Structure formats: structure tokens, C-alpha cells
Amino acid sequence: MLASVLNVKESKAFERMIVVAGLPVGHNDRSLTKLVKSHFQDIKNEGGVVEDVIYPTRTKGVAYVIFKEKKVAENVIRKKKHSLAEKVGTIQLTVSHVSEKVFSSVNATLDLSVFLGQVVLESLVRDLKRKIPSLCFSPLEQNGRISVQGSFLAMKKLKESLLLKASSLLEKDRSSTSEGGKWNRQSPRSSLQRSSNALESPRSSVPRATRCGETFVLDTDVFLYLKKKKSCYESMLKRSNVLCQETVDGEITTICIKNARSGLPPNNEKLVKEFIEKCSHALYFELRKETFVLEGKKKREKRDIKLACEQLNPRYLQVLINFYETHIDILGPSSDIYLFKQEVMKLIRQTVR
Incomplete structure (x- = not known):
């Protein structure tokens, strides 16, 4: 019971969290984190006690700042204009709620x-x-x-x-051409x-569309979450009697939809496409993504991170964990991702002790 009460209390952490974009890329992460924390603790910037600064993140130049009080986060966002004093000059920052920020790029x-x-x-x-x-x-x-x-x-x-x-x-x-010129093919x-x-893309490219009813592209992370965590995806395909060819290629997934049999409404494929695009569009703005980097770590560190993720997985039904050789991606609602990452780090610290 105590654990569930704590989870309910901490699930509102995203209300105290802001997204800070526009940070200079290529600077020392530790010093930049301290600079960001100092800026948002300054009362001149409508700041207050900063509980945590999450940086670096998956998206270059973006950090998450968590305040002790929700009111401070609201005041900081209300101020809108934030200038970070830096050695090379003044940097204009963009501040917003977590729910307003696209999670990936x-x-x-x-x-x-x-x-x-x-x-x-x-x-x-x-x-x-x-x-x-x-x-x-x-x-x-x-x-x-x-x-x-x-x-x-x-x-x-x-x-x-x-x-x-x-x-x-x-x-x-x-x-x-119609005036006598030669058309360049x-x-x-x-x-x-x-x-x-x-x-x-260095990591991916959009495959050439195959000949089928409807072809469109989605962000791979959003697609994987939609397919593995949202039952509406598979049920819609089954209910609509369509075949779906999915080609995952790096950051982009190409989906080709075709009717499974003849005699279906002529716009059936289009309706399925619109439904999937609508769902994915909503998820794109709701989800947050974090990464545990495995590359360069010792075998024991890699094992501890993987075990911690696997151990917490049943408790976080809205979190999707994708295991890769060099890293582990976690996707889900902002509050769940924040709590999940905190608990993973806690379990790792306990293992080290």
C-alpha cells in the first residue's frame, strides 16, 4: 500500500517538470547542467528549488528540469523569455511543458x-x-x-x-514542351x-513505396509503441480486413495497407490509414523517450541495467522497453518514464552496494 501511495504522489512529477530547448551543443555536460540549474533557481528568472536536471537527453540541446514545487514550474513557463549567460555570449532558451514538447527528432x-x-x-x-x-x-x-x-x-x-x-x-x-521544347525526363x-x-538519413532512409492500396510513413518509435502497447492497432486491422506490410528502417517505418479480400468498400484502406495516422499523431505529442547507453560500459554495468529494466517492466504497463546491443530505449507517458528511470537508477545503486 505504501508503495502505491508513493507512486500516486510521484506520478505528478511531470507537473513540476519543464522542457528546456536551445542549449549549446558540444559543451561539457556537467558544467552546462550546473549552469541550467543555477539559472532556474534564480528568483530573477521566476525560479525556485530545482530537484533535478536531466541532461544530456536523446534530443540534442534539450534538457528536463524538475522543480520541487509545481507553482515554480508554472511561473518559469509564464515568463517565457529566458536568456542563459554563457562564456561565448547570451543564449536564448525555449521553455515549455513536457506535454507540449515533441519527444524525438x-x-x-x-x-x-x-x-x-x-x-x-x-x-x-x-x-x-x-x-x-x-x-x-x-x-x-x-x-x-x-x-x-x-x-x-x-x-x-x-x-x-x-x-x-x-x-x-x-x-x-x-x-x-507544348510550345515546342523538349521535356527533360x-x-x-x-x-x-x-x-x-x-x-x-545517416541511420535510415525512406524506402520507395510499393504498389498497394495506401502507403505512408511513421516515426519508428511511435509505430512500435502503437503496435505493442495499443490493442486498437491490431484490432483495427483485423476488423477492417486489411493486410499490413510494415518495413522498419531506422527512425522511419513505412506501412503499406491493402484490402485482404475483394468486395470491401473502395475507401476502406484510406479509412484505416487515417485511423492509424490519427493515433500515431496523438502519441507523438504524448510520449517521452529516454535512453540507457550500454556502449562503453562494463559487462556487469550492462547486466545490472538490463535486469533493472526487466524487473520493473511488469509494474509499468504503459512503458515500452526496446533492448538493443548498444542501448536500451524506454518510451511512455512523461510521468511514467521519469519514475521508471529513477527506479532503475535506484536499483543499480542498490546492486553496487
Whole structure:
């Protein structure tokens, strides 16, 4: 009974937690953590007693700050503008509730060389930055490649923008053809599709769509959680009489839906697709992801972390644990993930003693 009461009390820890984005990447983690804690404990910043600072996290430049009191977290967020004084200058931070922050991001390399001769690449990049300000772009390379980082949803918007641009250029080519010109078959749109929609991640790429009813992509972490923790996924597929081909490729999963038999409503596949996308979209904003790094640790440390996760697994039904050779990912609601990680660390400390 005591344990359950403590869990109920601690389950509200997310109410005292904020997400801090915009931290400088490449700095010493320990010193940056101290700097963040000092900033949010300062009453000038509407701060108060900081219980914990979680940094580094899975997402570069993002930290979680947990206050002792919920009121302090609310005051800090209400202030909105936060400037972190640092040796190299002043850094503007973005502060928000945990529930408002997307839990993961995608790193990709964009190949814009397919547009060479059609548009000025520098102008194209400026236009993309204006349309999708949440994305972070690296300097444009001479060969037309550029690195991009941002949320999965922002990446989908980027893909749509590029295909729209390619389509408009294709229409121009066709207009020129009707006036006596020769249509260039190596159009930007076809080139984009052949190069996996121009998004080639170091860890993953979007596979070329197969011929089937409906094909769409999801964030792999969200997809795994939806499939393993939400019974609505399998029940929807069974109830709708559809076959689902799932291709997991790094951070992106491609799903192909096709009717299992003839005679079903013509929009059946589309309805299933819309249902899955709606569920995944909601999860994308609800879930939080943390990682236990195994790479570089001793065998005993790796074993202790794995055993702790396995031991706690039955108590946290909303937490999905994915075991990999180099790390362990945990996904779930913010409050559950926070408690799960705290208990894992506690069990490890007890084992060391």
C-alpha cells in the first residue's frame, strides 16, 4: 500500500517538470547542467528549488528540469523569455511543458542537387527555412547536400514542400514542351522519388513505396509503441480486413495497407490509414523517450541495467522497453518514464552496494 501511495504522489512529477530547448551543443555536460540549474533557481528568472536536471537527453540541446514545487514550474513557463549567460555570449532558451514538447527528432541529409539548373539552391534553402522555422539546417555544401534536424512531423512537411516544388517545376517543363521544347525526363520530382524522396538519413532512409492500396510513413518509435502497447492497432486491422506490410528502417517505418479480400468498400484502406495516422499523431505529442547507453560500459554495468529494466517492466504497463546491443530505449507517458528511470537508477545503486 505504501508503495502505491508513493507512486500516486510521484506520478505528478511531470507537473513540476519543464522542457528546456536551445542549449549549446558540444559543451561539457556537467558544467552546462550546473549552469541550467543555477539559472532556474534564480528568483530573477521566476525560479525556485530545482530537484533535478536531466541532461544530456536523446534530443540534442534539450534538457528536463524538475522543480520541487509545481507553482515554480508554472511561473518559469509564464515568463517565457529566458536568456542563459554563457562564456561565448547570451543564449536564448525555449521553455515549455513536457506535454507540449515533441519527444524525438530526426537527423537527415537532404540532396538538393536534383534541382540544379532549375532553381538557385540558396534561394530554395531560404524558402524552406521560412516555411518550416522549426527545422535546423547546416550550411549548404557545393554538391547540393545539406544536413537537416527536426521533428518527424516537420520532416514530413519538408518532404511535402519539396515534392510540391518539384511538381511545379515539372508543370513548367510540360508547358515548355507544348510550345515546342523538349521535356527533360530527369525531372526534379522523378529524381526526388528515386532518391527516397531526397531524405537520406545517416541511420535510415525512406524506402520507395510499393504498389498497394495506401502507403505512408511513421516515426519508428511511435509505430512500435502503437503496435505493442495499443490493442486498437491490431484490432483495427483485423476488423477492417486489411493486410499490413510494415518495413522498419531506422527512425522511419513505412506501412503499406491493402484490402485482404475483394468486395470491401473502395475507401476502406484510406479509412484505416487515417485511423492509424490519427493515433500515431496523438502519441507523438504524448510520449517521452529516454535512453540507457550500454556502449562503453562494463559487462556487469550492462547486466545490472538490463535486469533493472526487466524487473520493473511488469509494474509499468504503459512503458515500452526496446533492448538493443548498444542501448536500451524506454518510451511512455512523461510521468511514467521519469519514475521508471529513477527506479532503475535506484536499483543499480542498490546492486553496487
